[in-house]
Amino acid sequence: MASDDLIQKLKTALGPQGVLTGKDAEEKAQGGWSNLGVPAAVLRPANTDEVSKALKLAHAAGESIVPWGGKTGLVEGGEADGHIALSLDRMNKIEEIDATGGTMTVGAGCVLQAICEAADEKGLFFPLDLGSRGSATIGGNISTNAGGNRVIRYGMTRDMVLGLEAVLADGTVMNSMNRLIKNNAGYDLKHMFIGSEGTLGIVTRAVLRLRPKPVSQDTGFVAVESFEALPKFLRHMERALGGALSAFEVMWEDFYKLVTSEPAKGRPVVAHGHPYYVLVESMGGAREADAARFEAAMMDALE
Numbered sequence: 392m393a394s395d396d397l398i399q400k401l402k403t404a405l406g407p408q409g410v411l412t413g414k415d416a417e418e419k420a421q422g423g424w425s426n427l428g429v430p431a432a433v434l435r436p437a438n439t440d441e442v443s444k445a446l447k448l449a450h451a452a453g454e455s456i457v458p459w460g461g462k463t464g465l466v467e468g469g470e471a472d473g474h475i476a477l478s479l480d481r482m483n484k485i486e487e488i489d490a491t492g493g494t495m496t497v498g499a500g501c502v503l504q505a506i507c508e509a510a511d512e513k514g515l516f517f518p519l520d521l522g523s524r525g526s527a528t529i530g531g532n533i534s535t536n537a538g539g540n541r542v543i544r545y546g547m548t549r550d551m552v553l554g555l556e557a558v559l560a561d562g563t564v565m566n567s568m569n570r571l572i573k574n575n576a577g578y579d580l581k582h583m584f585i586g587s588e589g590t591l592g593i594v595t596r597a598v599l600r601l602r603p604k605p606v607s608q609d610t611g612f613v614a615v616e617s618f619e620a621l622p623k624f625l626r627h628m629e630r631a632l633g634g635a636l637s638a639f640e641v642m643w644e645d646f647y648k649l650v651t652s653e654p655a656k657g658r659p660v661v662a663h664g665h666p667y668y669v670l671v672e673s674m675g676g677a678r679e680a681d682a683a684r685f686e687a688a689m690m691d692a693l694e
């Protein structure tokens with residue numbers, strides 16, 4: 392349990408906006424997708440320096456701190472009952488978009504959807520896409536190495552992060568804000584933090600890799616009769632689309648039924664009664680030619 396003395400020191404270091412206690416802390420723990428408990432306090436630092444100060448104080452007092460992003464995690468990684476949570480919600484700035492270099496520098500509290508929209512406005516593309524895009528933060532995506540539905544083409548979050556800044560438990564700031572794709576100099580320490588759920592430090596900033604914005608998007612939804620046919624269908628689409636395949640999401644019959652029957656709002660696009668269903672997506676650079684190629688690939692697969 393965090394002591395009153397520590398909370399007081401944190402209030403002095405972070406200012407009145409920077410520390411929530413009592414009912415305010417309890418309320419801040421609500422609205423997530425898993426039970427986060429009732430924290431003794433929720434810290435809301437405004438920048439990396441304040442994160443460092445907070446961790447230094449907590450470290451000296453032997454108290455642990457649990458980082459919070461958008462609280463969309465489904466495995467209670469942010470559970471902070473009786474402890475101190477640290478929300479990155481004030482560190483949500485898009486600092487820079489380098490359209491020539493194809494990078495975006497962001498605060499860890501930046502919401503995924505805001506990142507995707509900002510890239511789109513510049514004619515660029517950040518390919519990470521999850522159902523929780525409107526609330527999940529890039530710091531949370533990095534800390535969980537989130538996947539989403541375009542992994543097959545663009546990889547996991549790990550493959551979209553060029554550089555990282557993180558604060559260690561004792562307050563030390565680790566700066567590894569690399570902006571290059573081709574960089575083989577020394578240890579690549581960012582990978583220690585990606586997917587480590589805040590156990591090794593708090594991610595505070597990141598440099599993201601942007602891609603050219605696709606011009607075309609073609610989608611298909613297919614019922615498949617056997618498990619053995621699924622990998623064959625996947626390999627066929629990969630070959631036929633020449634690298635343009637961007638999603639291949641397999642659904643089992645019981646899941647498909649659940650999300651397309653009352654009380655769910657979705658309705659079946661293909662009739663129930665098949666063992667597997669696949670959502671296929673292709674993205675490319677030539678609208679008409681891509682549509683024709685996608686249709687031909689789907690027709691070939693049916694034969």
Ligand SMILES: Cc1cc2nc3c(=O)[nH]c(=O)nc-3n(C[C@H](O)[C@H](O)[C@H](O)COP(=O)(O)OP(=O)(O)OC[C@H]3O[C@@H](n4cnc5c(N)ncnc54)[C@H](O)[C@@H]3O)c2cc1C
Pocket residue numbers: 424457458459460461462463464465467468469479499520521522523526527528529530531532533534535536537538539540588589590592593594595
């Ligand atoms: C509708 C829905 C769809 C989803 N779809 C997917 C999906 O397709 N693929 C997928 O992988 N996940 C998915 N998720 C799970 C979740 O959205 C992801 O794990 C997401 O990356 C979590 O981001 P967050 O900002 O909400 O993190 P939180 O839930 O706030 O935190 C998650 C974990 O990361 C830690 N953490 C958060 N921020 C930081 C930081 N700055 N530094 C260090 N540690 C930190 C927390 O302590 C916690 O352990 C989905 C969730 C929902 C609700």
